[in-house]
Amino acid sequence: DGGITQSPKYLFRKEGQNVTLSCEQNLNHDAMYWYRQDPGQGLRLIYYSQIVNDFQKGDIAEGYSVSREKKESFPLTVTSAQKNPTAFYLCASSTSGGQPQHFGDGTRLSIL
């Protein structure tokens, strides 16, 4: 079945450490997105990519970085500059036009 796979499901970060969240899709979608979800705040866009080797900052990009070297993959790195990284991170993908975004099952990041 086609879909989006996020790993790991749970991740713990130590002080000063960078961590990378994986997102892989086999839907042949051009566009991919990373969101952060905090209780009561809905989803906020971190980064998005409309095509391979290109990506743009979303609303809360500070302290995060991404790459898009392959169509299928859009990893997110949470750097030590992100002072409040505890959240649920969701990856999504879509085709162009008015098609809905498809979501992975998320990664929950916590601080040790």
Add this chain to the structure above:
Amino acid sequence: AQSVAQPEDQVNVAEGNPLTVKCTYSVSGNPYLFWYVQYPNRGLQFLLKYITGDNLVKGSYGFEAEFNKSQTSFHLKKPSALVSDSALYFCAVRDASNTGKLIFGQGTTLQVKP
């Protein structure tokens, strides 16, 4: 500014009763509107969308939504609620920049009691 508002943090209904989850939006141009559902520790699942056409849109699991241009609303409805419908519901509108970005409301928790 583009935005989505879900005015109710929580909606409580009894099983078998009709349910409505409210959403209003503000966006330039014609809106592309979506409803998603999220179960605990899971990603968002697409329920339905409005792009153009009939103002009443039917979606998955018996849900439907009514687009009202004059009131800039896109309320989610279901004629008869199930306990299994209890979840977090998000309304979203596509950003007018044509990048495919979505702007989400803050979410509404639906609690269906037996």
